[in-house]
Amino acid sequence: MIKVVILGAGNVATHLFKAFQKSDKVMVVQWFNRDLEKLIPFNNEVGITNGISDLESADVYFISVTDDAISEISEALPFEDRLVVHTSGTVNIHDLDKKNRRGVFYPLQTFSKSVDIDFKKVPICLETIEKDDYKLLKTAADSISDFVKKVNSDQRAALHLGAVFVNNFVNQLYRLAHEITESTGAEFDMLKPLILETALKVQDNSPFRAQTGPALRGDKSTIKAHLKRLQNEHHKDIYEILTQSIKNTHGR
């Protein structure tokens, strides 16, 4: 059994705790958070603490706090030569204090506290400096997810940036479509099957192959009609830049 301590009580920490509770390879021996209040609901399931000097002995320490606080909390740990990992998409492995063995355990998914997630389908990006530490992390990760990969800090930063495009930016395009449709009294709901189909299509096809529409076809009259319809200058700018982007990609 791999004994772990979780530090932090945000969305990732909470989902990680729940996933580990179901694992037969990992045991959460303690949960730390500066604000103990947030951990009270889990008091019956795990030992909780807000004292960094009270941390118990464990095989891995998971630092799952905001990016800015990772380095500081890794320095504050009152022990040496143990395996300490963070769960961030952007923070470099070397930002962890080198008095301990270091690693990264980054689950690449969007987490909401209120929405349960099937961790089996969450890709986990692993990085360590020592080979043996990798084996240990891999065993822990494999016990909660079917999709575990070795990913270095440069690749992880690229994945995190890619995630902003396919999650935050895509969601903003949904928002703009919402504004555009509702301004005429049309229902945004009518677009939902298309939203889902678009996401499903790239599960088995490359986005390059999946592309369709007026920009790809070079259909100038439709593009002109769309631009005329867009009253909001900001919407217009986004329409133009993404139309140009599609043309660039497909050599038109």
Place this chain on the structure above:
Amino acid sequence: MIKVVILGAGNVATHLFKAFQKSDKVMVVQWFNRDLEKLIPFNNEVGITNGISDLESADVYFISVTDDAISEISEALPFEDRLVVHTSGTVNIHDLDKKNRRGVFYPLQTFSKSVDIDFKKVPICLETIEKDDYKLLKTAADSISDFVKKVNSDQRAALHLGAVFVNNFVNQLYRLAHEITESTGAEFDMLKPLILETALKVQDNSPFRAQTGPALRGDKSTIKAHLKRLQNEHHKDIYEILTQSIKNTHGR
């Protein structure tokens, strides 16, 4: 039984034919296309023709051809006062020749010839000039889809434009993420669960509520790191405009 004739042999026409073949309210009595070759595979299932003067009597004629050809083919029809509809998202109902009763039957989904689609889940936007024609179209549409709505030409144009945002533009963001991740040797596949989750999230939440990420949080250091990482000026422009868009929407 509602007798229909389909004109055109593109993706929409073909999927519509297949859906009507399964309907117990609609019978396709004839399929017209200028290039008869494309209809040969369906020769055993339906009468086919490439002669516009040979069109049979029917309750509805579905013009499912490229936008530019709709008006012309509606003028070429050798009869009057029958119900003629087109299946386009952008063409106005009044672009159909007024010698016939007019309507629109727009299925709002992305169709590929090779991919089977569950038409039950395809929203269909209906518009007619006469009330009785609406009833007839509604009966036909309800027999193949669970999601039929009355939508006027202005609303339909807005939905079509919204569809470009949530389908073509979203797909292009997938493509950019593909470029960004693969440039470091990271796998685009790792983003696929996130892509799906992002689309699923707005099935039950508004895109406004579903938003997360650095732009929403006003996390300047992450935004700065992302911009530094983006070498491609075009990627950078898109990052900046969509980050600004999220800030505008959420009043930051």
